[in-house]
Amino acid sequence: MRSLCRGCDRMFASLGGFEEHRIGSYGEAIYKPNDTKRKQSIGHTKHTRHCMSEEELVSAGFVSRQQIVPVVIEGISSKQERIVWYSATDLKRESLRGTSDEEEESDE
Numbered sequence: 001m002r003s004l005c006r007g008c009d010r011m012f013a014s015l016g017g018f019e020e021h022r023i024g025s026y027g028e029a030i031y032k033p034n035d036t037k038r039k040q041s042i043g044h045t046k047h048t049r050h051c052m053s054e055e056e057l058v059s060a061g062f063v064s065r066q067q068i069v070p071v072v073i074e075g076i077s078s079k080q081e082r083i084v085w086y087s088a089t090d091l092k093r094e095s096l097r098g099t100s101d102e103e104e105e106s107d108e
Helices: 015-021 054-059 088-097 101-107
Strands: 029-031 041-044 063-073 076-086
Touching (some): 015 076, 015 088, 076 088
Antiparallel strands (some): 029 041
16 A cells, blocks of 8 residues: 655655654643643644655665556546655565565556
8 A cells, every 4th residue: 555645745655654754743742840740731842743855765774666556636547657665664575575566566
């Protein structure tokens, strides 16, 4: 199952790879100094959540491959050539199965 990121327009071979490419904090809750039980926040720090750059993806072990992938745009099915990013986990899973997603789709 591939995942398309609407933030960076990159396609990932799996949901896990998609989730892994989003890094940073959602923003931490800020509490009053005397609120030791942290019951009511008074705000949040600025979030730093963002998509990894291409350099960060590569250094994190991601590999990109040019592939023909099925897409549905406004209810119409077609195929497009896209770069698909594979995480290290995707690559390991693929090597254990002995086949790539692209090979599986061509068998259908």
